[in-house]
Amino acid sequence: MSNYHIKHLEEYWQVYRKSVRNPENFWEEIAEEHFLWRKRWDKVLSWDFSKPEIKWFEGARLNITENCLDRHLAVRADKTAILFEPNDPAKEAEHISYRQLHERVCRFANVLADQGVEKGDRVCIYLPMIPELAVSLLACARLGAVHSVVFAGFSATALATRINDCDCKTVICSDGSYRGKKTIDLKTIVDQALEECPGVETSLVVKRTGGEVTMKEGRDQWLQPLLDAADARREATIVDAEDPLFVLYTSGSTGKPKGMVHTTGGYMVYTAYTFKNAFQYRENDVYWCTADIGWITGHSYIVYGPLANGATTVMFEGVPSYPDYGRFWEIVEKHKVTQFYTAPTAIRALAKENLDYVNQHDLSSLKVLGTVGEPINEEAWHWYNENVGKKNSPIIDTWWQTETGGIMISPIPYSTPTIPTFATLPMPGVQPVLFDENGKEIKGNSVEGRLAIKFPWPSIARTIYGNHERYRETYFSAYPGTYFTGDGALRDAVGYYRITGRVDDVIIVSGHNLGTAPIEDAINEHPAVAESAIVGYPHDIKGNALYGYVTLKETGESRDQDNLRKEINQLITDRIGPIAKLQKIQFTTGLPKTRSGKIMRRILRKIAGKDTSNLGDISTLLNPEVVQNIMDESLA
Ligand code: PRX
Numbered sequence: 195m196s197n198y199h200i201k202h203l204e205e206y207w208q209v210y211r212k213s214v215r216n217p218e219n220f221w222e223e224i225a226e227e228h229f230l231w232r233k234r235w236d237k238v239l240s241w242d243f244s245k246p247e248i249k250w251f252e253g254a255r256l257n258i259t260e261n262c263l264d265r266h267l268a269v270r271a272d273k274t275a276i277l278f279e280p281n282d283p284a285k286e287a288e289h290i291s292y293r294q295l296h297e298r299v300c301r302f303a304n305v306l307a308d309q310g311v312e313k314g315d316r317v318c319i320y321l322p323m324i325p326e327l328a329v330s331l332l333a334c335a336r337l338g339a340v341h342s343v344v345f346a347g348f349s350a351t352a353l354a355t356r357i358n359d360c361d362c363k364t365v366i367c368s369d370g371s372y373r374g375k376k377t378i379d380l381k382t383i384v385d386q387a388l389e390e391c392p393g394v395e396t397s398l399v400v401k402r403t404g405g406e407v408t409m410k411e412g413r414d415q416w417l418q419p420l421l422d423a424a425d426a427r428r429e430a431t432i433v434d435a436e437d438p439l440f441v442l443y444t445s446g447s448t449g450k451p452k453g454m455v456h457t458t459g460g461y462m463v464y465t466a467y468t469f470k471n472a473f474q475y476r477e478n479d480v481y482w483c484t485a486d487i488g489w490i491t492g493h494s495y496i497v498y499g500p501l502a503n504g505a506t507t508v509m510f511e512g513v514p515s516y517p518d519y520g521r522f523w524e525i526v527e528k529h530k531v532t533q534f535y536t537a538p539t540a541i542r543a544l545a546k547e548n549l550d551y552v553n554q555h556d557l558s559s560l561k562v563l564g565t566v567g568e569p570i571n572e573e574a575w576h577w578y579n580e581n582v583g584k585k586n587s588p589i590i591d592t593w594w595q596t597e598t599g600g601i602m603i604s605p606i607p608y609s610t611p612t613i614p615t616f617a618t619l620p621m622p623g624v625q626p627v628l629f630d631e632n633g634k635e636i637k638g639n640s641v642e643g644r645l646a647i648k649f650p651w652p653s654i655a656r657t658i659y660g661n662h663e664r665y666r667e668t669y670f671s672a673y674p675g676t677y678f679t680g681d682g683a684l685r686d687a688v689g690y691y692r693i694t695g696r697v698d699d700v701i702i703v704s705g706h707n708l709g710t711a712p713i714e715d716a717i718n719e720h721p722a723v724a725e726s727a728i729v730g731y732p733h734d735i736k737g738n739a740l741y742g743y744v745t746l747k748e749t750g751e752s753r754d755q756d757n758l759r760k761e762i763n764q765l766i767t768d769r770i771g772p773i774a775k776l777q778k779i780q781f782t783t784g785l786p787k788t789r790s791g792k793i794m795r796r797i798l799r800k801i802a803g804k805d806t807s808n809l810g811d812i813s814t815l816l817n818p819e820v821v822q823n824i825m826d827e828s829l830a
Contacts, residue, residue, distance in 0.1 A: 198228060200471050203609045206619070213622035214649075220623060221250070221652055225463050229502075230265050231256045232432045235459075241650045243677065246670045249436050250460030250652045257430035258439060258462050259336045262501035263296040264430070274506045277480065278325050279525055281372035281512035287529070290325060292504070295332075298325075298421075300428035302333035305420045309396045311364055313338030313431050316441065318362040318394075320344045320353060320384060322371030323511045326400045326417070327487050328497050330366045335439060335458075338431040342441040342453070345488025346371060346378075348771045350386035352451075357391045360441050360453050360659045364396045366417075370403035374516030381407040388413075435459025441659050442490055444596040445709035446668065447680075447699035453659030454596050460652030461494075461599050462502060468601045468621055469499030472590055473533045473562050474608060480559070482508035483535040484522065489706075490596040491566055494653075495535060499600070514540055520551035523582075527555040534582070535564035535592075537705040538574050542735045545577040552581050562607045564590045567705030568737045569693055575614035593617035593693050595679065596707075597669065599653030602626075603691050616692045625649045628685060629673050642684035644697055646676035699795065701730035703738050706773050710795075713776075716769035717742065717762050722750025727785050727793045728776070731802035739777035741802035743824065746781055755781060778802070778829045784820035786812070797821060801828050 200206050213220040218238040225231075225238075236253030266273070271293040278288040290298070311317060317334050319341055321327040327343075334341040344356050357365065367384045370377055381399065385408060388394050398417045399407070409416075439458045443451040469475060481500055485491035487509075500507035508529060514522050522544065526534060544551070563583050570578075570591055579589055588607035594600060602624050603617040610618050620626050628636040628643030636643045654677065658665040672678040682694040696702065699710045710728040717726040724745045730738035742762070750758065759779045766774050786794040797809055801824055812818050 198224060198467065198470060199474075200606050200609055203611070206606050206609050209622050210620070214625060217623050217649060221463060224467055225251060225459070228466065229256070229463065230261050235435060239650065243650075243670050243675055246666055248650045248654055248656055250457075250650075251435035251463075254435040254459050255432045256435060256459060256462075257336065257338070257432055258458055258498065258502075259299060259332050260430050261462060261466075262332065262498065263292060263299060266292045266504045267296060270504050273504070275501060276325055276328055277506055277508045277529060279508060279510045279512075279529070281374070281516070283517055283521070283524070288325065295329070297426045298329045299332040299336055301421045301424040301426055302329050303336035303428045304424040305398070305417070306333055306339065306364070307337060307428075308420070308424070309364060309398070311337060311339050313433065314340065314437070315364070316340045316342050316360045316362045318342050318344060318353075318357045318365045320346055320365060320367045320380065321400060322346050322368060322373075322380070322402065323486055323509055324368070324400065324402055325509065326366075326368070328509060331440070331487070331493070331497055336428060336430050338433040338437060340438045340440055342443075343488050343493070344443070345486055346380055347488070347773060349768055350383045351390075351769045352771055353383065353387040354390040355450060356443050356453070357387065357394060359443075359450065361393055362391075363393055364398070365394055366398050366400070368400040368402045369407045370405045372403065372511060374513045377403050377405065379405060381405075385410070433458055436656070438656075440493065442493060442596055444490075445700060445707045445712070447709050448711045449664075450712070451709075452661075452664065452668070454655040455657045455659050456599050456653065457656050460654075462498065464600045464651060464653035465494040465499035466502035469495060469505070470503055471606055472592060472601050472604045472621070473535070473564065474606070475500075475503055475505055475533065477504070479532040479561075480506050480508065480529050481533045481535075482510070482525070482529070482531045483564075484510060484514070484540065485535070485537070485566075490599070491535075494600050514544060518551065519544055519547040520555065523552050523555035523557060526557050526560060530559040532559055533562040533564065534560055535566065537567040538565050538570040539568065539704040539735060539737055541565065541570070541574045541578050542737075545574060546735065549581060557582060557584070560587045562590060563587045564592055566592045566594070568702045569695055570615060572614045579614075588612055591615070591617045593681075593691070597655045598651070599655060600651075602647070602651070603693075613690060616686070616690045618690045620691070623651050626683070626691060627676060628683060633673055639685055639689055640687050642694070643682070644672075645679045645681045645683040645691075645693070646673045647679065648676045650677075701728070701738050701740065703730070703740060703773065704736045708740070708774050712770060713740070713742075713766060713774050716766045716774075717744060719769070720758075720762055720765055722746050722753055722758060723762070724750075725785060727795060727798055729795055729799040729802050731799070733777065740774070741798075742776040742779045743782050743785055743798055744779055745784060780824070780827060780829050782820065782824050782827065784817055784823070786818070786821050786824070787816045788814060789816050791816075798824070801825055
């Protein structure tokens with residue numbers, strides 16, 4: 195067990211050095227000691243970042259649900275695996291034990307198998323944060339089927355694109371969802387999406403809200419009667435370590451969303467190991483991550499990482515503001531939560547409210563506080579530390595990505611001294627490097643550059659579904675021989691990392707990655723719009739908000755601008771979802787362009803961020819005069 199739980203900084207360095215000296219040995223020892231394999235691997239790692247090809251635990255055979263469920267039955271069958279806290283605070287929380295979860299997963303897997311789902315098939319899951327969501331991931335994994343979860347805030351068009359991209363024949367959805375006071379009619383969104391998805395043969399519908407829905411004959415079926423009739427046992431399908439476990443979409447700076455493919459063995463080992471260490475998880479802890487399972491954080495640190503460790507993982511259906519801004523803290527008190535993991539945007543939103551919402555709850559159970567998804571600003575960090583942690587719970591600022599599968603840079607609580615806004619040190623096995631703009635590695639400390647990783651770790655995504663060339667081009671071409679993250683970072687005098695933000699056209703709004711291209715495509719569909727450019731600008735709760743510069747066709751110029759703004763945001767909501775709506779829309783007579791016709795976003799970003807003192811060299815622009823017009827009419 196020695197290298198599984200890090201207990202102090204000296205030990206961290208010992209483990210880290212060992213992990214870097216011989217990564218294969220390091221991960222092999224962990225894989226050997228802590229997991230259930232049906233067959234041992236022939237080779238720990240083979241890799242070539244130029245192809246790129248990465249294989250961990252090649253030849254090994256396993257099923258991840260045996261690791262997350264079956265093996266716990268002998269030792270913790272009655273322990274709560276999932277603690278479900280519903281949207282409505284008046285409703286009882288549901289404690290689902292390991293035994294019950296095992297049974298629910300087996301039944302669900304049997305239903306999927308009856309519907310013809312086989313190993314390797316992709317299954318789309320579009321569900322709110324209810325237990326069936328976690329169960330459906332595990333049910334797919336039980337069969338060796340590949341889940342593709344789509345966050346249930348995405349629009350019908352976005353859902354259809356994702357279903358078609360990885361050819362799902364089966365969709366799991368619900369009639370509706372509860373979010374605070376609102377009830378959302380999810381089935382109608384699915385129905386609209388499926389009109390564009392000829393390949394979908396079956397949709398299984400969970401009844402959650404009891405709202406009226408249309409069930410399409412021959413395609414849609416209520417899930418519950420099928421579950422009731424299904425056998426409560428199901429042998430796990432044993433798969434190869436490198437067989438895909440799931441696809442999860444993330445935005446790119448251009449083009450359609452990228453279906454990141456994660457495989458089974460390495461992902462399991464890495465998420466379990468990082469869960470245990472980054473959260474210093476102990477057997478009787480109650481761990482809560484507030485993310486949605488529709489994002490990677492939920493996959494790795496609500497479902498797989500915690501369950502592989504036999505933990506109790508809280509699933510919350512609702513929102514932090516309902517019935518009031520004390521909801522998070524009420525839940526912490528009620529369930530005596532020990533580790534709490536959330537996003538900076540949530541912290542900033544809650545920090546704006548009356549402190550009584552925090553102070554009226556007993557938060558003394560907390561031992562570790564985590565953040566993820568975007569840089570945390572100093573003010574939010576201190577608020578979290580003082581008011582939630584009472585300066586007693588270390589904050590782990592965890593940096594990672596959909597592509598990395600698990601936490602890459604993070605303090606080890608109670609070992610690594612923390613500094614606000616610093617993600618601090620790499621997890622064992624992770625080798626960060628910084629590059630300058632010319633592709634030269636920047637060595638030494640007190641430096642800043644672009645962040646890449648120079649050696650594979652077990653949970654790195656293996657490809658983009660259906661587009662391996664895009665995977666190579668996006669992540670392995672900028673700095674050959676390394677994985678490029680798309681983020682900038684600085685390394686301080688002692689070697690701590692601070693992530694400074696994206697260096698590409700991805701904008702992180704409230705912790706959600708948004709590519710500019712798909713939003714601009716949606717805007718440009720408007721008949722009155724000639725052209726558009728989106729940039730991010732600092733926003734005190736969302737981190738960044740979206741600022742759109744839109745030029746109109748002649749026909750659009752006489753239109754009422756407020757109405758146009760509404761129509762544009764409606765188009766974005768329809769094509770992507772409400773998370774991509776623009777905060778500000780400025781109509782302009784032109785966009786600054788280089789002589790080759792490329793929009794100079796750098797300038798637009800500065801104007802949107804009210805930072806116009808130094809716009810840099812604009813003499814190379816084709817149309818420098820528009821810059822002054824844009825500044826004169828700026829909404830910033
Ligand atoms: O820019 C980084 C930011 O979020 C990006 C990854 O987003 P996504 O794939 O949606 O995964 C989010 C949850 C793992 C990164 O490229 N990011 C994530 N965590 C941090 C962060 N930026 C600064 N500090 C962090 N702790």
